[in-house]
Amino acid sequence: MIMVTGATGNLGRPLLAELAAKGVKVRALTRTPGTVRLPAGAEPCDSAAPDFDGVTALVLNLAALPGGPGPLLAAAKAAGVRRVVTLSSLVVTEDRSAGEGSAAAVHRELEAAVEAAVPEWTHLRPGGFASNALQWKGQLAAGDVVRGPYAGASTAPIDEADLAAVAVRALLGDGLLGQALPLTGPEGLTTARQVEILGEALSRPLRYEEIPPEAAKRAMLAHNPWVDEAAADSLLGYLATTVGGPAVVTGEVARVLGRPARTYAQWTAEHAAKFLN
Ligand SMILES: NC(=O)c1ccc[n+]([C@@H]2O[C@H](COP(=O)([O-])OP(=O)(O)OC[C@H]3O[C@@H](n4cnc5c(N)ncnc54)[C@H](OP(=O)(O)O)[C@@H]3O)[C@@H](O)[C@H]2O)c1
Known part of the structure; x- marks a missing residue:
């Protein structure tokens, strides 16, 4: 049995689908266990009261742990969970200027906590999803202009389905x-180019405007x-360093x-429908 935190999130959804397709049993943590829709083989569990019975491995997602990873990792260790797959971040190595409270520091601490808690771990360090x-969905409902920082920031967005496949x-x-x-x-793409590519999928002349x-x-x-605040400052600071690429x-x-x-x-192309309603 694999416990997945953030089971309804950007990584969690494709991860549950892959595990279900392989017939792997999943305990899916969520704040809405009573109403959540999950693939067959995944059982919902209240993230406020995680049940470790039968759990051998854990997928750890900070977005689902507003109090930090400590309590869940301690409970996992006490329950004899041996393996953790950590959803960390590329900024751990790429944002070298990172100070206290930065996204890089927070994810470094997460990785260290995992390594201290269990003998078997893998850290996934994705760049931007x-x-x-x-x-941008709300902005796109209002028109063809997307406003955001650093039009020239150069990143290589990762499809969460690939991240899920690596996690599996x-x-x-x-x-x-x-x-x-x-x-x-x-491939590296400026944010402005990402918006153009989204426009091609939506058959709309989208353009990016820097704010x-x-x-x-x-x-x-x-x-x-x-x-x-500290994480946002650090993420934007890091983004600024990517302007001009590669x-x-x-x-x-x-x-x-x-x-x-x-x-x-x-x-x-695959997710275009999500921008339509
Ligand atoms: N986004 C990126 O570009 C990026 C890049 C590198 C690393 N990361 C890492 O990926 C993580 C996931 O980010 P994401 O934006 O994609 O989030 P997400 O995984 O889509 O969200 C995870 C889930 O957390 C649960 N959740 C949200 N707020 C919660 C709260 N206050 N208390 C308890 N559960 C809560 C929600 O599930 P329920 O509603 O079902 O409870 C949500 O589905 C980040 O924390 C970061 O560590 C992200």
Whole structure:
């Protein structure tokens, strides 16, 4: 039995689908166990009262742990859970200027806590998720302009389906134990170009308009409950350093999965319907 925190989230959804397709039993933590819809084989569990009975491995997602990972890791350790797959972040290695409370520091502490708690771990260190585009949905309902920071920021968004596929390898096999994997999409794209590609999928002439970092910070805090002021400052600071590129593109998804990482155009085409309502 695998316990998944953030089971209804951007990584959790495709991860549960992959595990269900393989017939793996999942305990899916959520704040809404009574109403949540899950794939067959996944049983809902209240994230406020996690049940570790029969659990052998845990997927740890900070977004679902507003009080930090300590209590859940302690409970997992006490229950004899041996394996944790950590949803960490690329900024752990890429944001070298990071100070206290920064996203890099928070994820470094998360990884250290995992390593202290269990003998078997794999840290997934993704760059920006392709699904971050969903934060533009409200703006797209109002028109064809997306406003945000640093039009020229250069990143390689990763499709969460690829992240989920790597997580499944880390959960079910031993080949990735003790590894921290920097995971990105296959190509560097400016944020402005990402918006154009989304426009192609939606058959709309979308364009990106840069706004000052302070306004972008307010939007980031409103959209991401797991991001506080220090983390937002550090993430925007890191983004600024990517302007002019080249983006960090690691090739780790292809190495682990034995096939190319999925492109941003593939993600936008597959998820276009989510921008329509
Ligand atoms: N987004 C990125 O670009 C990125 C890049 C690198 C690393 N990361 C890492 O990925 C993590 C996930 O980020 P995400 O934005 O994609 O989030 P997410 O995984 O989509 O959200 C996870 C889940 O957390 C639960 N949740 C939300 N607020 C909660 C709260 N206050 N208390 C308890 N549960 C709560 C929700 O489930 P229920 O509603 O079912 O309870 C939600 O589905 C981040 O924390 C970060 O560590 C993200």
